[in-house]
Amino acid sequence: xxxxxxxxxxxxxxxxxxxxxxxxxxxxxxxxxxxxxxxxxxxxxxxxxxxxxxxxxxxxxxxxxxxxxxxxxxxxxxxxxxxxxxxxxxxxxxxxxxxxxxxxxxxxxxxxxxxxxxxxxxxxxxxxxxxxxxxxxxxxxxxxxxxxxxxxxxxxxxxxxxxxxxxxxxxxxxxxxxxxxxxxxxxxxxxxxxxxxxxxxxxxxxxxxxxxxxxxxxxxxxxxxxxxxxxxxxxxxxxxxxxxxxxxxxxxxxxxxxxxxxxxxxxxxxxxxxxxxxxxxxxxxxxxxxxxxxxxxxxxxxxxxxxxxxxxxxxxxxxxxxxxxxxxxxxxxxxxxxxxxxxxxxxxxxxxxxxxxxxxxxxxxxxxxxxxxxxxxxxxxxxxxxxxxxxxxxxxxxxxxxxxxxxxxxxxxxxxxxxx
Ligand code: UD1
Numbered sequence: 001x002x003x004x005x006x007x008x009x010x011x012x013x014x015x016x017x018x019x020x021x022x023x024x025x026x027x028x029x030x031x032x033x034x035x036x037x038x039x040x041x042x043x044x045x046x047x048x049x050x051x052x053x054x055x056x057x058x059x060x061x062x063x064x065x066x067x068x069x070x071x072x073x074x075x076x077x078x079x080x081x082x083x084x085x086x087x088x089x090x091x092x093x094x095x096x097x098x099x100x101x102x103x104x105x106x107x108x109x110x111x112x113x114x115x116x117x118x119x120x121x122x123x124x125x126x127x128x129x130x131x132x133x134x135x136x137x138x139x140x141x142x143x144x145x146x147x148x149x150x151x152x153x154x155x156x157x158x159x160x161x162x163x164x165x166x167x168x169x170x171x172x173x174x175x176x177x178x179x180x181x182x183x184x185x186x187x188x189x190x191x192x193x194x195x196x197x198x199x200x201x202x203x204x205x206x207x208x209x210x211x212x213x214x215x216x217x218x219x220x221x222x223x224x225x226x227x228x229x230x231x232x233x234x235x236x237x238x239x240x241x242x243x244x245x246x247x248x249x250x251x252x253x254x255x256x257x258x259x260x261x262x263x264x265x266x267x268x269x270x271x272x273x274x275x276x277x278x279x280x281x282x283x284x285x286x287x288x289x290x291x292x293x294x295x296x297x298x299x300x301x302x303x304x305x306x307x308x309x310x311x312x313x314x315x316x317x318x319x320x321x322x323x324x325x326x327x328x329x330x331x332x333x334x335x336x337x338x339x340x341x342x343x344x345x346x347x348x349x350x351x352x353x354x355x356x357x358x359x360x361x362x363x364x365x366x367x368x369x370x371x372x373x374x375x376x377x378x379x380x381x382x383x384x385x386x387x388x389x390x391x392x393x394x395x396x397x398x399x400x401x402x403x404x405x406x407x408x409x410x411x412x413x414x415x416x417x418x419x420x
Contacts, residue, residue, distance in 0.1 A: 020228030037223035099168035153178030
């Protein structure tokens, strides 16, 4: 296993080219199951979650080859309709194959995502929605089995706005017979990008970018090529890296308009930010001001940036409150930040940060992808050496993380370790 060894105290200065969106690719890839043929997905991030999705697609009979950031997919010979536990347990987004498989092939058997109980959450909306489109759903030995002669268009209202369930139903409804109306649908940029890709493949979708999507099902779709949108969460992480170290960065190949909530909060914290078409420049002089955030659905502040914001607030003199309305218990990073000397208390779905305390290096453990990123950010300002264990979580979503951080002045290296 790998760990990061980070020496805090350096100011980050320079340029970073942002990768394609991990969550964008994870939606585009399963969509290729909807029409046999070859696809070329450019700007695909070369990272662990994409490798996991590629392996899953290959196990279905597709051929996925990632060459740098060019992903080639051939879905001509799909021979299996089953997503086994070994793939799904690694990545919840594997559940995305359910909609396309049942819609195109009339049958799908997909393992329930790891750690989730059958019941009202966390994939109930995916299943209720597919049932509304006429799929027969059953649970067999930890697997969801979905069957349908052909899905039939229908209306479906999402009780809770869900990125994954919207993606699954969009894909499924594209090949259904008749028209579907999805209301309170997710409007996250990765879903909008998926809808645009489906339209390129021949789908008929109205209301793209809004919470009301009307899909007129078609009999067949065809392959298309696509350029994956920039990763807004990676962008936000580097913006916060600049802000926390009092640095100056230029982020290229990104989309500032996908990040308006984060940019507004960074400005409130005292950062100077300039945006143009596909670039963001940020400069921070001195320490950030304490700023509260509430993570909510797009275009609000993203839950995937909540833990990084908590790290930033450790550097601010004063009290700030970080609230997560999407995942109320997403605070696994807090006990690890406390090991670095942070003063943070979790109350209900909020972290209350008393910032301005000196942080000192320690060995800490990444419990998930974004929690890991927040530990790296905190380590950048901690005195002495911090070791971040379980880097494989961070590798799921950050391409060349330590090389990019090194290139802008961070003292970080990847080291093999026996510690787990
Ligand atoms: C996606 C992102 C993830 C991000 C999250 C919220 C991908 C691959 N992952 O995850 O990085 O943190 O959106 O922006 O794109 N819910 C239900 N029932 C369901 C589905 C969801 O109650 O069937 C609830 C969840 O518990 C959560 C909320 O809906 O409270 C939003 O979750 P959702 O948008 O579905 O997250 P994911 O698609 O899993």
